[in-house]
Amino acid sequence: MAGKRKAVFVDRDGTLNYDTGYTHKLSDLKIYDDIIPILKEYYDQNYIIIVVTNQSGIGREYYTVEDMEAFNNKLAEELMKYGVKIEEFFYCPHLPDQGCKCRKPGTGMIEEAAKKYNIDIKNSVVIGDRTSVDGTMARKLGIKFIKVHGYD
Template sequence: MTPALFLDRDGVINVDHGYVHRAEDTQFVPGIFELVRAANERQWPVVVVTNQAGIGRGFYTEEIFHGYMQWMRARFVEHGARLDHIYFCPHHPTHGLGPYALACDCRKPAPGMLLRAIAEHDIEPGRSVMVGDSPKDAAAAQAAGVGRIFLLNDEANPHEVRHGTVQNVSSLAALKQQLWPAP
């Protein structure tokens, strides 16, 4: 079993401008390529776990989401980094349309996406790291047994940390240094 780096997407990989699904609307969070490259160098799988209620609400389709994620993966490759696995939840219990209108076990704060990744890729959750930007990300990671949980925090978006295993971090560069200090 190996540890993994779990990442939320909106707010961690890309700046959350609300339902981002097009290249022209994408602004990468500073330090994301370096953080992912550091995990890749250590042979840690990098797993994206993202709620995508925009699909359920009818703002874009699953096909558009997959195409966008292919584009995003190519940007990582251009920066010498790799996103290994992508899990997404298209559901929303109250605003979802048609088959997307349901309460599921994959929408964070439920741990379904993380548990599925752990089972499918032989991941050691206790040695793994989750990076999110919302208490929902922390709750999902805690429920899945992830050992270290970080919430990306800036002064405009403070998070209250209620559990000892969750830490606020001011930037992805600071997190990379904390996880894997430079020699």
């Protein structure tokens, strides 16, 4: 596995920032204080930080890709103030019943990121707020899952 990178695949809403329900407004951006030191520790150990997020609000036409990107850019800017760089945001705009493989707990977003960034999936980590979604995705890939904040 020489030359492969390790990554933290982190969920967005409910993990990085408070989930207001189809979160997309800049005014709703509030980062959890306790996620910052976790990400910083991994980042300082040369893990790349990649956000993997279901964004069915796009598919439901509650907001646009541009709205989501503006939110993501502001989130990344805020995390940089703490020395944490988000390498990239991967998102799934599809509805749950569309059966796409990128929608979590599907593994498509991680597989795409792994190819793009030459990631050693087995030595990477998933951080999320939902065992049933983020945890299931991690188990499918056989990698460590860290649960924060969630309710299941």
